[in-house]
Amino acid sequence: MAEAVASHPSCVLGLATGSTPLQVYSELCRRHREDGLSFGDVTTFNLDEYLGLKVGHPQSYRHFMQTQLFDQVDIDIPRTHFPDVHADDVQQASEHYEHQLSESGGIDLQLLGIGTNGHIGFNEPGTTLESLTRVVDLAPSTIRSNTRFFESAEQVPRQAITMGIASILRAKKVVLLATGAAKAAAVAGAIQGPITADNPASYLQSHADVLFVLDEPAAAQL
Ligand code: GLP
Numbered sequence: 036m037a038e039a040v041a042s043h044p045s046c047v048l049g050l051a052t053g054s055t056p057l058q059v060y061s062e063l064c065r066r067h068r069e070d071g072l073s074f075g076d077v078t079t080f081n082l083d084e085y086l087g088l089k090v091g092h093p094q095s096y097r098h099f100m101q102t103q104l105f106d107q108v109d110i111d112i113p114r115t116h117f118p119d120v121h122a123d124d125v126q127q128a129s130e131h132y133e134h135q136l137s138e139s140g141g142i143d144l145q146l147l148g149i150g151t152n153g154h155i156g157f158n159e160p161g162t163t164l165e166s167l168t169r170v171v172d173l174a175p176s177t178i179r180s181n182t183r184f185f186e187s188a189e190q191v192p193r194q195a196i197t198m199g200i201a202s203i204l205r206a207k208k209v210v211l212l213a214t215g216a217a218k219a220a221a222v223a224g225a226i227q228g229p230i231t232a233d234n235p236a237s238y239l240q241s242h243a244d245v246l247f248v249l250d251e252p253a254a255a256q257l
């Protein structure tokens with residue numbers, strides 16, 4: 036990702052949250068600190084954002100990106116985009132996000148994590164290939180997995196706005212990161228299984244330029 040920024044300073048990055056990309060963001064911060072890598076002309080679009088959390092909530096994805104990356108580099112905050120989960124009309128806000136994505140000229144490099152159920156962004160099992168940015172209900176397994184970031188399961192939001200599968204597949208290049216044995220089945224299904232709504236990451240098989248970066252436990256079922 037640092038190379039993408041270094042070689043194309045006005046690139047458009049698609050960003051992911053969760054614990055998996057933390058090392059990527061700390062490496063980008065290091066490259067800024069030590070090598071002067073500039074983010075001044077970079078545009079970013081985050082994949083998703085929870086609905087129902089107050090502005091500045093520590094578990095909001097905007098807050099995550101601020102602390103892990105934006106506050107530590109020279110990024111121009113107006114160029115950082117999240118779905119507007121505080122809009123009166125969240126459906127319209129989702130359509131606006133999709134519009135902003137196309138107006139930007141498209142994502143050059145999309146970073147992804149993967150849920151244990153194969154979700155990418157918050158595109159849960161059952162999502163269609165044609166899906167665009169929209170309001171979604173989180174799967175019970177996602178609520179359970181993400182409870183670790185909250186004080187209790189009750190506090191985990193039940194909904195989010197997420198970029199859709201079609202929005203993600205329009206990126207020029209996609210890099211999916213996965214670590215740990217809990218992701219092994221989802222990773223194997225995504226790479227070697229059929230293209231199916233049961234494992235939304237399997238839709239990546241229809242993209243021409245996808246790189247999976249896995250540790251051994253995550254690759255164990257390949
Ligand atoms: C979250 C995010 C995803 C992320 C996934 C995995 O629910 N919406 O974008 O890829 O879960 O998270 P982690 O990297 O913490 O396992």
